[in-house]
Amino acid sequence: MSPLLEITDLRIEFRLATGTVTAADGVSLAVSAGETLAVVGESGSGKTATALSVLRLNPEPPCVYAGGEVLLDGRDLLRVSEKDLRRIRGNDVAMVFQDPMTSLNPLKRVGAQVAEVVRKHQSASRAAAREAAVAALREAGIPDPQRRAGQYPHQLSGGLRQRVMIAMALVGRPRVLIADEPTTALDVTVQARILELLVDLQRRHGMAIVLITHDLGVVAEVADRVVVLRSGQVVESGDVVSVFERPREDYTRDLLRATPKLERA
Numbered sequence: 001m002s003p004l005l006e007i008t009d010l011r012i013e014f015r016l017a018t019g020t021v022t023a024a025d026g027v028s029l030a031v032s033a034g035e036t037l038a039v040v041g042e043s044g045s046g047k048t049a050t051a052l053s054v055l056r057l058n059p060e061p062p063c064v065y066a067g068g069e070v071l072l073d074g075r076d077l078l079r080v081s082e083k084d085l086r087r088i089r090g091n092d093v094a095m096v097f098q099d100p101m102t103s104l105n106p107l108k109r110v111g112a113q114v115a116e117v118v119r120k121h122q123s124a125s126r127a128a129a130r131e132a133a134v135a136a137l138r139e140a141g142i143p144d145p146q147r148r149a150g151q152y153p154h155q156l157s158g159g160l161r162q163r164v165m166i167a168m169a170l171v172g173r174p175r176v177l178i179a180d181e182p183t184t185a186l187d188v189t190v191q192a193r194i195l196e197l198l199v200d201l202q203r204r205h206g207m208a209i210v211l212i213t214h215d216l217g218v219v220a221e222v223a224d225r226v227v228v229l230r231s232g233q234v235v236e237s238g239d240v241v242s243v244f245e246r247p248r249e250d251y252t253r254d255l256l257r258a259t260p261k262l263e264r265a
């Protein structure tokens, strides 16, 4: 199967007054429909910059895409117009971030925020959009979605807020979901439920997931394949079981050692 999203030889530079930081130094990776690819690596290894490059969301300047391609269905997203990119965001590729509190508007009811996204994707009346929003909240596993839709972000727990973000990301039925540390801010049981939700939604909709995480326990639980980044370079990649059982690089071994949860698995 040819990959849905393919990054080839990507080079991302942050050109700062103090010098150039190379966040991605020849990164290549690929993910197919229905597959989950984890991108792991220590802090500063370039995971987020690489993820953001897919929708060209790194701030330019200082960011410069200095080489490589980000191919969606063979089309290079680094070279499409802003207008096309706006259409691709949410419709073809959506993102979920770590901290829903910073992405949700604190002054608006969550149902209204989801409904706004619905109206961006389909011409729906206010009432129809509101109904679709409640349905999306329900699909994201939010109990009593009708009531929750009428609440403000601060009235929801961290786990429910993340479900709202997932509902918003999936309204446009994207084919690729990029999740950057989606469960890092949550406690362990809530983390597990959110991961289950992502796996379940993926099964139902067949989307490709790129999961950015520093948590190899999360990778073991949900990913099919893994790419290990270090200083902007892929040091190792392969299916999760082989990489975890027989890591080729000391760096990967160190990451594995730093994840005590895995020893029990």
Ligand SMILES: Nc1ncnc2c1ncn2[C@@H]1O[C@H](COP(=O)(O)OP(=O)(O)OP(=O)(O)O)[C@@H](O)[C@H]1O
Pocket: 014, 016, 021, 022, 023, 041, 042, 043, 044, 045, 046, 047, 048, 049, 050, 059, 062, 214
């Ligand atoms: N907007 C920016 N301006 C300047 N430098 C940046 C910017 N974003 C990222 N960088 C730099 O690029 C490098 C890679 O950062 P990136 O955030 O991609 O790493 P990461 O692996 O996601 O780390 P973390 O797990 O801490 O989020 C780092 O050296 C970082 O300082």
